[in-house]
Amino acid sequence: MYLFEGLKTKVSKYLPQDQVEYIQAAYVLARDAHDGQSRSSGDPYITHPVAVAGILADMDLDYETLMAALLHDVIEDTHYSKEDLSLAFGETVAELVEGVSKLDKLKFGSKQEAQAENFRKMLMAMVQDIRVILIKLADRTHNMRTLGSLRPDKRRRIALETLEIYSPLAHRLGIHDIKNELEDLGFQAMYPMRHRALRSAVNQARGNRKAIIEKTQNELVQRLKSSGISGTVLGREKHLYSIYRKMKNKELSFTEVMDIYAFRVVVENVDNCYRVLGAMHGMYKPIENRFKDYIAIPRTNGYQSLHTSLIGPHGIPVEVQIRTAEMDHMADKGVAAHWLYKKSADKGTTAQLRANQWIQSLTELQLRSSTSAEFIESVKSDLFPEEIYVFTPKGTIVELPMGATAVDFAYAVHSDVGNTCVGARVERRNYSLSKPLENGQSIEIITSPRAKPNANWLNFVVSARARSNIRHFLKRQQSEDAISMGNRLLRHALGTIKLDEISPADINRVVEETKCETFEDLLTNIGMGNELSAIVARRLVGENPSLSEKKSHVAIRGTEGLLVHFSRCCHPIPGDEIVAILSPGRGIVIHQTGCTNIRKLSREEPQRVLPMEWDDVPQGEFKAALRLELFNHQGTLAALTSTIVSCDSSIINLQTEERENSIYVIDIELTTKNRVHLAKIMRKIRALPELQKVSRHSQYKQK
The missing domain is CATH 3.30.70.260 (ACT domain)
Structure with a gap:
């Protein structure tokens, strides 16, 4: 039990004795279940779940979360099942453990597919209970701390995954102490030489800056006292990965990044935050356009603070963050701050409310994404938002990621507004749909009931909501187009035989032979060019003489949605003699009859070439x-x-x-x-x- 003593000491400080005993019972089961198992480092496996629970105990999380943390690998790595855990500790703990468990027992086509499905499952489990992600983040934090025993290639893969997914998740949920640790550990594992060099340079610069930092800090403290404000002034260190990213993205030298001195002022209440701001601006000259009020308008993850930049002593730039003690705690712990788990979404901290709103939006993304990889791509685009705030014509604030366009705004208002959007007016002036919006603008969306999303919008929208809605609409439209086109091609291939004359038994037989679930799926495959209409027709009616009769041309208008493409090699236009090639996955591609690119195909695969003609009134350009x-x-x-x-x-x-x-x-x-x-x-x-x-x-x- 010696491994449990440290954890027991932590949890006993804030949990009642009966709940501590539940946690101890979970520890005993986990210890016995993992008996004989070791980590890559050679340590007994039980040290990992105990360490994970310890990280969560530092956040003062509830006993069910700590029990699930101790048991989080039991279902995956031992003979215990979810039902066993449910009987022993209740349904809630069992659900949490299952939510955290990986998908190693499922088979995937590729590592990328397995990873994407794993993340999808984790995020969707988070929708049911946000504590799942807290356990997963603590699990990843301890794994990153003990990464040294793994092969270099595996270290880099896990580090990249951490920097791309887990660190942004921690940031999105406002848990900045976990986010900062994951970023620095990931940076160290990905680029060990750069990490060592940068750490050495920071340590040296810290010594050189000590006198200036102390002088500036003393001046700030004296200013607070003279203003009659009680508060604490702290020097704020930038962590290594933040310095590295700023140097790389903004192409700054190390000296330019370190020349900025950062301080945090923590006071008793919100009124004092604004009084401190006035005192700072009276003391040093503020830098224009460098003030942010995240108290009045919190960030997406619930973060609240006043940010201002000043010209300090000797002309050096000084960044100051001003917040209350509660906001300071929230900035570190985010969704886990002041944890008291409630099933009602209308209670809790600002970060918890924001996190609940965000994870509920994951359900919509999941429904509109056809693959796990597409779902993860949508989530990732939502994980790094520098926000802007714009207004509806009625004055409602809408929060959007940096770089968002009027189309992103339209979908943020409602998916129907986005789907029927034809234009936008910003500050009562016409505004390009693809032009990024700016903070504080008022936007009016112009809609038309006959309008529909344009595939080109995917080139400039930045929000996950807009991207998933556009893709969903286009896929649905393509499916409808494919069924319609497949029906026309099959009827053409059947010649004088009507589709209604074919028995349901023959249709069902061909559906099964082509491994489709329904006849509509078969028509979709024909329309998409994945099945050849002539071959399907022969399967339906055999070598019927009617099939070999000369058939009329298939007529096209030129606007058959997403499944009729016009070749760039010969640029067919209405009036030209044309043929079509069935292209798998795309539908039909129209060529001029004399195009050199189709002569060889006409000889080798004539069944893929269809005679076509233009409709009497071709539409479009x-x-x-x-x-x-x-x-x-x-x-x-x-x-x-x-x-x-x-x-x-x-x-x-x-x-x-x-x-x-x-x-x-x-x-x-x-x-x-x-x-x-x-x-x-x-x-x-x-x-x-x-x-x-x-x-x-x-x-x-x-x-």
Whole structure:
């Protein structure tokens, strides 16, 4: 029991005796279950869960959390099951242990897939009970402390995982002491040489700075006394990983980072925080645009403090954080501060309330993500938010990550607003949907019931909510398009045989043969190009003579959603003779009939090439490519672009190449409605006096 004594001393300070006895019973079971097991270092395995429980005891967490911490590897590594733990210690403890347990017994296609699924399970367990992540963070902290016994490659892998997932999670939940320790340990394991060099430089600089720090600190203390404010002034050390990241990201030298002197002032109440701010600004000159009020508007993780930057003695920059003692405790412990576990989400600390709001949003992300990797990607984009605060037209504050756009704002208001967004007005002026928003702006979203999300939005949105909603809509749209396209292709392949005439037994047989769950899944596969309609038709009706009859062309409008693509090699437009190639995963790709890229495929895999024709009224704009030869006199290019625009066409791409005698070859990619429209554009271009030759360029290539 000697291993338990230190933990018992800690928990006895804040837990009643009966709960301490429950924890001791959990320790005994864990010790016996792990008997004979050792860690990589050679220590008995039980030392790990005891250390994890000790980290949580330092946060004054409840007895159920500490019991689950002692038992967190029992289900995974011993013969005990969740039911055994439930009988011994209750359902809550068993659920916590299962939430923390890993997925080693499941099979995955890759290590990345296994890791992503592991994180997904952990985060979704956190939605049910936030204590799961507290145990997991303590588990990771002790593993990082004892990383030295592992192989270098394994150390680096675990360190990278810690820096990418666990440290940001601790930050998102406001647990900064854990976050800082994980970052420094991860930095040490990833870059041991850089860590040693930086630590040595910091130790040396600390000695050189001692006199200035003491002088500035004494001046701050005297200012508080003269203002009649009771408080404590502390020098604030930047931790190593923060210094390293600032040097790397902002391309600063070590001297530039260390030239900033940081202090923390802790006072009794919020009123005194603002009184201290006034006293500091009266003492030293504040630096413009370097003041943040996180008391009035707390950060996403519940952090509260006043931040200001000043020009201190001898012109050195001084950063000051001003907060109450409670805020100071919250800044270190975050969601774990003043822990008293409650099932009601309307009680608790600011960090606990913010954390509950965030983890509930994970449920929506989970529902809208098709794979674990996509879910983790969405979560990771939400883990590093430097926030901005903007307003709705009614004055409601909306919190968004730095770099957020009007589309992110629209989805933050409601998913329906995002899905029907067509424009935005910021401060009553039109505003580009892709332009980042700034702090304090008032945003109005313009919607249309016929609008739908654009796949290009994924190139600039930054919030996980917007990204997951857009992807969800596009996947649903693609699925609907695929079913519709698959239906058309299969009916075409069946020729004169109607789909209604095929017996349900034959349809079910083919569904099973193609390993689909439903007939709709089979149609989706056909529409996506994963199954060939001609082969499926033969499976449905055998070698029926009707299949070999000459079939009509499949008609397309050009706007069949996400499953009709137009090849860049020959740029087909309405009026051209066309064929389609079935491309697995993409649907159909339209080519001109004479395109050189499809001749070989037509000979080797004719079943993948379908005859196509344009609908009577093709919709939308299409890309075409022209090649021009002209004399490059002054103003020629301007005249050319003006001519094209006057024909109701837009230039997508333009490339030039000089030939001899001042003749230039220009390749232009532009928009057109059909062959008639393109012919009109070419006639107008031929009227230019500098032009030598213009032709349609079927093999347009980007240089």
